[in-house]
Amino acid sequence: MSSSTLGYLARRAAQKERVRILYRRALKNTLDWAVHRHLFYHDADELRAKFDANKHVEDLDTIDRLINEAEASYEKWQHPDPYIVPWAPGGSKFTRNPVPPQGLSHVLEFISGQGVILKIHLLVRRLRKIF
Numbered sequence: 001m002s003s004s005t006l007g008y009l010a011r012r013a014a015q016k017e018r019v020r021i022l023y024r025r026a027l028k029n030t031l032d033w034a035v036h037r038h039l040f041y042h043d044a045d046e047l048r049a050k051f052d053a054n055k056h057v058e059d060l061d062t063i064d065r066l067i068n069e070a071e072a073s074y075e076k077w078q079h080p081d082p083y084i085v086p087w088a089p090g091g092s093k094f095t096r097n098p099v100p101p102q103g104l105s106h107v108l109e110f111i112s113g114q115g116v117i118l119k120i121h122l123l124v125r126r127l128r129k130i131f
Contacts, residue, residue, distance in 0.1 A: 008060070015063050022070055023051055032079035 030047055034040035054066050086093040 011060055015060070015067065018067050019051070022067065022074060023047075026070075026074050029074065029077070029079055029082070032082045 026047055027044060030043045031040050034043055054063075057063055057066065084091045088094060
């Protein structure tokens with residue numbers, strides 16, 4: 001293969017990757033705007049139709065222009081308060097209960113049914129196995 005063919009293929013691969021990432025981000029953004037699933041399905045079909053409308057374009061510069069326009073549109077219509085899974089970074093439960101430092105042991109004291117105080121020493125390693 002010549003170097004121009006390799007350059008063409010590399011550019012096409014990069015464009016395909018950008019389109020794939022843009023489509024996934026736009027689809028997730030559509031889910032943020034939709035209140036109910038049946039509304040999301042309709043909006044997702046419209047989004048897919050927009051991407052499929054330009055599927056046949058072969059000119060590399062035109063493809064780059066279309067991708068840049070779509071990315072600008074995505075940035076413009078991005079949801080101001082997107083849904084974040086609670087345990088993911090940025091979610092409401094993320095690092096709510098951080099793992100204690102290594103080497104620290106806990107002493108739990110409680111009274112049994114007969115009134116005897118029991119001291120149980122649990123090492124952090126045992127706690128980590130549970131959680």
